[in-house]
Amino acid sequence: MENQTHDQKPPMLGDRRAAQNAAFREKLRQMALPLAPLVQLTTGEIHPAFPGTLLNFWLLTDAQLEELAHFYHQRTPCRWTFHYPCPITWNSDMPLEEKRRRIGRFIGLRGCESPIRIKTEEEIMEEARQARIAEEEDVMRRKLYWYR
DSSP states (O other): OOOGGGTSOOOOHHHHHHHHOHHHHHHHHHHTOBOOOOBOTTTOOBOTTOOSBHHHHHTOOHHHHHHHHHHTTOSSOOTTGGGSSSOOOOOTTSOHHHHHHHHHHHTTOTTOSOOOOOOOHHHHHHHHHHHHHHHHHHHHHHHTGGGO
16 A cells, blocks of 8 residues: 555645644635625626635725726716715725725725724823813903903
8 A cells, every 4th residue: 555645735835824823824714704796786797806705805906996996886976876885985096005995895894994093192182282271261261251
């Protein structure tokens, strides 16, 4: 009988890393999540570039994002634009990541909402200082209302 190890293929690099790293294994699992295709309202067809998995979504090119926006009536508004579950506004001058975020929101991916700007500690302190000054001025106005 021949040695059975001769017939086995060596593990792929991703397999070896996944075996050693739980976070990497989890990320691979997430990237393999299938995405439900969105059909065009007028024809019922699915765009050929529609991403089948989350990984495919992250690999979409600028041109593919433009094609998807056009195919699903989002690039040029028409009577079908607002019949989709989550219509978006589209501008071809947007950077790639903004286009990706908008298409992600359009197809229903979580985490693709408009980003919320987080204030710095200095901005928060300045706002508190301005509010305190406004409150002190208001108190003085009420105390000295008769003086005017």
